[in-house]
Amino acid sequence: MKDNKVFVITGATGVGKTTIARYLQENYQMPRVITHTTRSPRDREKAGIAYYFEDDVSFERNHYLERVQYAGAQYGSSYEGLERAWEKNPYITIVLDTAGAITYARELGDQVVIIFVTVTHSDTLIDRVTVRGDDSAAVERRVSSPEFLRDITLPTPLDGVAYELVNDDWSKTKIKLDLLVNDIMNGRSLPKKN
Ligand SMILES: Nc1ncnc2c1ncn2[C@@H]1O[C@H](COP(=O)(O)OP(=O)(O)OP(=O)(O)O)[C@@H](O)[C@H]1O
Numbered sequence: 418m419k420d421n422k423v424f425v426i427t428g429a430t431g432v433g434k435t436t437i438a439r440y441l442q443e444n445y446q447m448p449r450v451i452t453h454t455t456r457s458p459r460d461r462e463k464a465g466i467a468y469y470f471e472d473d474v475s476f477e478r479n480h481y482l483e484r485v486q487y488a489g490a491q492y493g494s495s496y497e498g499l500e501r502a503w504e505k506n507p508y509i510t511i512v513l514d515t516a517g518a519i520t521y522a523r524e525l526g527d528q529v530v531i532i533f534v535t536v537t538h539s540d541t542l543i544d545r546v547t548v549r550g551d552d553s554a555a556v557e558r559r560v561s562s563p564e565f566l567r568d569i570t571l572p573t574p575l576d577g578v579a580y581e582l583v584n585d586d587w588s589k590t591k592i593k594l595d596l597l598v599n600d601i602m603n604g605r606s607l608p609k610k611n
């Protein structure tokens with residue numbers, strides 16, 4: 418449906434994209450689109466909740482709006498996943514890398530609200546994912562990947578398109594999210610930078 422919207426939450430590893438999606442689910446009943454990946458599950462990640470975990474063969478069976486390689490694994494968001502979420506609510510979320518966010522902006526136009534999440538000091542990201550329980554070798558691989566370095570800064574195609582949200586302090590982030598969601602739901606638009 419034309420009035421359906423998808424909040425695309427993007428940015429580097431550990432900035433808090435999944436935490437933001439969870440907040441929007443719990444407080445605004447926005448379902449998150451579950452995407453597909455060939456990477457292995459982390460401790461506590463459940464199949465069908467965190468991701469649809471695939472192998473190289475099963476990954477090819479889905480119909481993707483976009484797909485990317487990220488730090489050596491494949492990721493993709495399927496049309497079926499989007500429709501399943503929109504059946505539950507006209508406002509939904511998806512967590513993507515910046516390449517995926519650019520594709521969504523191009524393919525879905527006005528139906529997309531992009532939130533680019535950053536932190537002031539990128540060193541804090543390593544602490545955050547370590548506290549989350551990520552294996553130290555995986556953290557090392559991830560933060561030295563070209564995709565991680567790319568996603569730290571706002572890509573040019575998203576400049577003036579994405580809302581920039583600095584997630585240093587979670588209590589302030591929640592206030593900014595509430596303002597943004599209420600404005601979008603009421604057809605207003607906040608400045609893109611805060
Ligand atoms: N403002 C914040 N201050 C401190 N810790 C935070 C903040 N926001 C999120 N976190 C924590 O940082 C960790 C990483 O957050 P989250 O998993 O949401 O990141 P992400 O961007 O989805 O990462 P990835 O792309 O690697 O999946 C989690 O342990 C989360 O609880």
Ligand SMILES: Nc1nc2c(ncn2[C@@H]2O[C@H](COP(=O)(O)O)[C@@H](O)[C@H]2O)c(=O)[nH]1
Binds near residue numbers: 427434483487
């Ligand atoms: N473009 C896409 N990016 C995706 C998709 N699913 C997840 N992601 C992003 O990949 C990285 C790595 O995720 P992680 O869970 O292994 O840390 C992160 O930026 C996710 O937002 C997708 O379907 N398409």
